[in-house]
Amino acid sequence: xxxxxxxxCLLFALTTLGHLVxxxxxxxxxxxGRPLPVFASLLVAVITGAMTIWALRLLSCAALAHRGIGExxxxxxx
Numbered sequence: 564x565x566x567x568x569x570x571x572c573l574l575f576a577l578t579t580l581g582h583l584v585x586x587x588x589x590x591x592x593x594x595x596g597r598p599l600p601v602f603a604s605l606l607v608a609v610i611t612g613a614m615t616i617w618a619l620r621l622l623s624c625a626a627l628a629h630r631g632i633g634e635x636x637x638x639x640x641x
Contacts, residue, residue, distance in 0.1 A: 572618035
């Protein structure tokens, strides 16, 4: 399961970075013949950024619980 979360985190981070670069560079993006507005990239960057943070929190919580440290360890004991 840890490998899955690590790969997901990496893919979400790369997607976030790609959309942020697209916004800053003002690169055009056309899907099915229609231009995608820049605010759509902002929306996607926010969503995938949140998912990246979520995956990082899952990874750090799993690492702490494995060591028996912090709130994550207390949750797993119950």
